[in-house]
Amino acid sequence: MHVYLFDIDGTLIRAKGAGQAAFTHAVRTVLDFELSWASRDFAGKTDAGLFERALAEANAGKEHLSTLRDTYHSALAEYIRTHPAEILAGVPQLLSRLKAEPHTTLALLTGNSERGSALKLAELFSFFELGFYGDDFVERNDIALFARRTLTPRYPTALKLTVVGDTPFDIACAQSAGAASVAVATGPYSTDELASADRVLQDLTEW
Numbered sequence: 001m002h003v004y005l006f007d008i009d010g011t012l013i014r015a016k017g018a019g020q021a022a023f024t025h026a027v028r029t030v031l032d033f034e035l036s037w038a039s040r041d042f043a044g045k046t047d048a049g050l051f052e053r054a055l056a057e058a059n060a061g062k063e064h065l066s067t068l069r070d071t072y073h074s075a076l077a078e079y080i081r082t083h084p085a086e087i088l089a090g091v092p093q094l095l096s097r098l099k100a101e102p103h104t105t106l107a108l109l110t111g112n113s114e115r116g117s118a119l120k121l122a123e124l125f126s127f128f129e130l131g132f133y134g135d136d137f138v139e140r141n142d143i144a145l146f147a148r149r150t151l152t153p154r155y156p157t158a159l160k161l162t163v164v165g166d167t168p169f170d171i172a173c174a175q176s177a178g179a180a181s182v183a184v185a186t187g188p189y190s191t192d193e194l195a196s197a198d199r200v201l202q203d204l205t206e207w
Contacts, residue, residue, distance in 0.1 A: 001155040004098060005109035005132070005147060005179070007165035008120055010043075010187025011204075013085040015120050019112070022075035023050060030068045033058035043188055044169025046111035046134030046143065047072075073115050080119050087124065088186050090205035095127040105129050109147055109163060109173070111140055140169055144177035171197045182207075 009015055020042055024035050035054065042050065051068055055061070098104055106127055110117055111134035118125045132147040134140070144163065151159055161179035163170055166187030171194065174181035183189075183197035184204055194200050201207065 001103050001105060001158060002160045002162065003105045003107055003130075003147075003151055005107050005144075005161060005163045006128070007163075007167075007170050008108065008110045008112055008117055010166035011088070011164060011170075011184055012091050012124060013087055013120060014186075015080070015085045016083050018076060018079040018083060018085065018120070019116070022072050022079050023054075025075045026068050026072035027054045027058065030064055030071050031055070031058040031060045033060070044111065044140055044167045044173075046137050046140055047113045047116060048134055048136055049111070049138040049140075052138055069113070073113070073119070076116055076119050080122070084122065085120050089203045090207065091124070094204050094207050095124065099127060107131060107147070108133070109143055109165075110134060111143070140173050141176040144173040144179065148177040148179070166194075168193060168196070 006012060009019065027033050027035055031054065051065060055064065095106060099106055107130035108117055108128050109132045112120065113135045114131060114133045117131060117133060132143050134143065137143045148161065161177060162182060163174035163179050164182045166184050167189055171181045171183055181197040182199045182201065183194035184201045185191045185194060186203050191200050191202065
């Protein structure tokens with residue numbers, strides 16, 4: 001079984017800053033705190049890690065976490081409703097082709113929460129049979145290790161994992177779990193910055 005583990009933002013879709021805007025809104029609304037984070041502060045991070053960092057910077061307790069998450073998801077839903085994410089070149093065609101191949105499973109490996117993933121991906125979400133999300137993991141590599149631990153008992157003698165992403169964090173994530181890596185330069189990083197991947201693509205039409 002070959003399991004392809006796809007990142008979301010910058011790999012499958014471009015959310016046009018919806019995640020960052022929703023997160024900033026949630027922190028302002030719930031914690032009365034203004035974030036000064038740049039776009040790359042979000043690259044490769046998990047939602048759990050971002051919430052933890054926001055609470056620390058705002059000197060706020062974890063009792064605010066549930067409200068912060070709910071406010072973030074509500075704001076994200078509204079941003080996506082008014083500004084749907086852009087599906088990147090070649091994505092529907094590639095997912096359709098891989099899904100039709102025998103002994104192949106499509107999965108998500110993302111720092112987004114499960115709810116955030118469904119909101120951002122919209123109709124693309126149905127392509128994926130499994131998901132490994134950033135709801136409970138602060139470190140992205142831990143999501144990959146959890147995916148390995150979950151999948152290995154299902155296919156103990158014949159499992160291949162390939163992580164597909166757009167940042168060096170996705171490559172490191174793949175390496176931590178003993179997976180192959182495909183990097184695509186449709187996010188904030190150039191092909192040179194992604195050169196440590198097993199395969200580097202300009203976009204997914206090159207697959």
